[in-house]
Amino acid sequence: MSNNAFPIFLSHPDQVGDQINQLIKKGALLLATNALNLDDTPCYLDYKMGALNLHLQTEAESFQLSLNFIEGKSQHRRLYGGGKGQPLAKACGLSKHPEWTVLDATAGLGKDAFVLASLGAEMMLCEQNPVLYALLSDALLRASANEETALIVKRMQTVHVNAIDYLKTLNDIPSARPDVIYLDPMYPARKKSAKIKKEMQILQYLVGHSDENVELLDMALQTAKHRVVVKRPKTAAMLNQTPPSFTVSSVNTRYDVYSL
């Protein structure tokens, strides 16, 4: 994706919440209130049927995405996902330490953070990409108006920032350091692109692959009070060649846990 501001088409700017309006003010999203020639725009955001939607047209396919913490997979995982016994929660130590705070430095679509918050964790979510941050903010706002999810998303604070910069600011305030820092950096692109899930294709288009992952892990290790947890594909190498204290595995995923 180019570095140009990403177009957002709103018939009424007050349709969206404060955080999205801040992105527009900062110039990270480009507001188009008049008719935009959408045919010539391979990707844009708009607000329809009460939700922010991403439209993306690649050479091969067209995608639409909006996030939803109230229904669908997030609801299913909240109700039947295995509670604090599921690998993600075990890796973050939630069953033994329910009071631990968790900073998700790579929030993305917010799915993992929502699971942890639904199990009671107080969360801070960092996301650097303005489009993903906008989709996330919109889904959280909708979830805050639903009686089943309102208390969960109240535990999810968000910040549009590069997490490396954010962690540097926390280092100066010891009382603000989180107990756990969770990292789910982008995986390297797989060759068989047709088999990559829709959401991963969108993430790869919007974010691509980062070369800052080792620096992010180093900064996390200096900042967390108790643990850093790194999500990896099951057979992938460790992020920084340093063996973790232990790992927790699920079917396709491995969580490398660094105890501090």
Ligand SMILES: C[S@@+](CC[C@H](N)C(=O)[O-])C[C@H]1O[C@@H](n2cnc3c(N)ncnc32)[C@H](O)[C@@H]1O
């Ligand atoms: C694989 S996705 C995370 C998916 C997420 N765990 C979920 O459950 O939806 C990785 C995300 O991390 C973000 N990211 C990567 N490096 C970052 C950094 N240094 N600061 C903030 N966000 C970062 C990317 O923009 C991307 O949205």
